[in-house]
Amino acid sequence: MKLRNKFLLITILSVIQVAVLSTLSLMGFKKIQLAKDYQLVLAKTQKQISEVIIYLDGMEYWGFDTSNAYENLETIVEGLEDNIDTYFYDEVVDTLPDDYMMIQLQAKDYFLRFTLGLESVEKKLSEMEKIELDNNASVQIRSYGIRHAFTYLSDDEAVSKIMTLSQTANTDITEIRRYYNLISPLADECYNMIDETVEKQEKNISLLILIIAIISCVSITSLILSVTTNVARKIIRVKDMTKTLADKDFTASVVPKGSYEIKSLMTNINNMVEQINAFFTVVKVTASRAISSGYTINDAANSTAAATAEIDENIKTIMTQFDQMIETVGKAVMVISDMNVQVDTLVDNNETQALAIEESSKAVNQAAGTLEHIRTMATERSSMAQEMHALITDGDEKISSTNDLLTVISNQLDEVKEVIDIIDNVAEQTNLLSMNAAIESAHAGEAGKGFAVVAEEIRNLAESTSENAATIAEVINGIIDSVNKANTSSNDASVAFQKVSRNADDVVSALREITAGIESIDAQMQHIKEKSEEEFTAADKISTYCKKLAEQQKSVSQDVDAMNDKFFEATSAIKKIKSGTTDIVERMMGVSIASKESYKNMTDLENILEEFKTKETVEEAVKQADEESIIEKPVSQELSPELTPEQLQALEAGNREDITFDLESVEEYKG
Incomplete structure (x- = not known):
């Protein structure tokens, strides 16, 4: 009842x-x-x-x-x-x-x-x-x-x-x-x-x-x-049972007997003890896992610091290469400036030669008595043609040198692009490491909230690094395009110089023929006239090619200047990345300190929890919890369906036991 x-x-x-x-x-x-x-x-x-x-x-x-x-x-x-x-x-x-x-x-x-x-x-x-x-x-x-x-x-x-x-x-x-x-x-x-x-x-x-x-x-x-x-x-x-509970022993229980209310009370007390026992078991398991997570977070922090130090070294290398490229580009600018001067001289000479050919043609039409003068002029024109040929040859050599320099710059830019790809991969690894740290912090519960905040900051910095790397890659791609355009323009200029050289050879040959046939000028006047017209036409073509070459040289100069500006922008972005990596290292030092403090607190908590007697030992509870755990991987296949070998290596970094990286061992951050 x-x-x-x-x-x-x-x-x-x-x-x-x-x-x-x-x-x-x-x-x-x-x-x-x-x-x-x-x-x-x-x-x-x-x-x-x-x-x-x-x-x-x-x-x-x-x-x-x-x-x-x-x-x-x-x-x-x-x-x-x-x-x-x-x-x-x-x-x-x-x-x-x-x-x-x-x-x-x-x-x-x-x-x-x-x-x-x-x-x-x-x-x-x-x-x-x-x-x-x-x-x-x-x-x-x-x-x-x-x-x-x-x-x-x-x-x-x-x-x-x-x-x-x-x-x-x-x-x-x-x-x-x-x-x-x-x-x-x-x-x-x-x-x-x-x-x-x-x-x-x-x-x-x-x-x-x-x-x-x-x-x-x-x-x-x-x-x-x-x-x-x-x-x-x-x-x-019930009092005896509660006394046992007061002694921190949660293995006790009471057989439900008596009236409905007393029986219900005893049943509820048993259920409460079971719940408390389960709670302390979960707390013990959580504390044990939190300690393990502390190890994992510390290893992840060390791995992140090592990766960040490697990024810093790579950034130093990139900055050195950029300094070399800037120096090379400066030299190219000087060479192109000299080339512009020579091209201007060539254009002036060609215009002078065209005027001379025009005068020569007029002289042929006017009188045969000026043959001596024509011979003299022909000799002069032959010398000028030879000088022009020499200038054209030198210009062609300088264009070839410019092409070589542009090829070297393109190769160096490819190397820079590879380094940026490495930075991007390292940033992705850092992002995955931060995700791993965030997951481990989530496993730690309240004790891991501080690590979760640091992991989020690391992830943000990794994303910022990735964005800066993308910006640099975009700048490098622009530079490569400019270099390719400059290379194309240089090749076009080289072709133009070759044409000018061939035309110059023709002019020299024509002048030599004029000099050789000056004695038979009368008989061959018509032939000289035709040759003069041919010379005038060739000079006009040479003038056109020279103007085009000057325009191409100016375009190459502008492209090189733009490339130089891009190099300066890339250098600024790399400096920002270096500042970010420095901040990452400082934050990872904070993570390491907080991880040590958390480990100490969780150890104290585990010692306190050991005073409470439960039905299962910590080892048994941890083993059972591991068997029932639904989280098998820190990164699910849904979030990352295709992982590269570098990403897999980054995910395994937190589980490695052979990492002995210490922030104090990095020379830049000593003291």
Whole structure:
């Protein structure tokens, strides 16, 4: 039975017993009250009879008012008959002793005779009230009584009639007084018997109520003791169990027994102990794993610092290479400037030569007498053509040198691009290492929140490094495009120089033919004219090629200047990367310090938890938790479906046990 139902049963029994006691008490006291009311009626009846006797005794010798004698008597005896009926026929009479009934039978006859005598007196008083008296007689009777008034007013007819009626009523009054004297002791005896009966009833009712109350108290007390004793035993068992729990032993349990509530309480306590046991087991496992995670985070921090140091060295190498490339580009700019000067000279010479050829053609048309002058001019033009040929040859060599320099620059840019790819890969490895640290921090729970923040900062720096590397790669690609364009322009210029060189050779040959055939100028004038036209055409082509070459040289110069600007931008980006790697190293030093502090705290926590005895040891709980763990890899296949060998190597870095990297061993960060 449920404990609540037991206490409800006790409450119901208590209410029933209280109701029974209350009912018995009410019934008993009601019976007693009826007896007392009956006793009061008897006393009231005695009082009314006494008042009647007193009133009638004063009729002859005391003051008496005949005008309302009957009315006054009726007022006195009002309700007397009802009281007498109650005295003889009330239901209380049946509860009184038999002796009372015998006395009542004797008193009944006396009351009957008393009532008959009283009725006779009432008739005489009614007649007396009808007699009219004068004022003097009325005053005498009212002041001194009927007999005294008759003594002084005997000759008054009205007084005489009243006196006669008084004497006649006196006989009835004497009988009434005699029966009154007989009734009074009987009434006193009845009154005393009623007192005795009431007292006896009070004692009986009180005794009955007391007995019932004692029985009720004993039964309820026994039932309460039975229930509370059983509950107390169960509570003592629970207390013993809680004492065991207070001693930090969570392997204890209690067998559920007893009422539904106590059984439920014990079951709940067992469940609570199981939950607490499981909680401490989980906390122990978490602490153990947190310590292991501390090792992993420390290794990851060391690996990240090593990778960052490697990045820093690579950045130094890149900066050195960029300095060399900037120096090479400066030299190329100087060479291109010289080439521009030579090309300008070539253009000027070519224009001069074109003018000379034009003049020569005019001279041929004008006169043959100028043949000597023409020969001289031809000789000069031949020398100028040779000089132009030499300049063209030198320009071609310089363009070839420029092509070689551009090839070297392109190769160096390819090397820079490879280094940037390495930086990008290292940044990806750092990002994966930060993800690994974040996951391990998540495993550590509250203790790993600080590591999670640091891991997030590392990830952000890795992403920033990757973005800067991408920017540098974009700049390098722009530079490579510019170099390729410059190389293409240089090749075009080389082709143009070759054409100019061939044309220059033709000019030299033509001039030599002019010099050799100056003697036969007359016969070959037409032929010279044609050759002059050919020379003019060739000079015009050379002029066109020279202008185009000048434009290409300017384009190459602009491309080289743009490439130089790109180099400066790349150098600035690399400096930012170096600053970021320095910040990463400093933060990894903070991670290492925090990891050591966390390891110490988790070790203290593990020592405290060892004081709590659980059903499973830490080794068993860790083994079971590892078997039930759903996280098999720090990076899921969904997040990284295709991992490169470098990424796999970065993921394994946190699990390696042979990493002994120390930040203090890096020369740049000593002290």
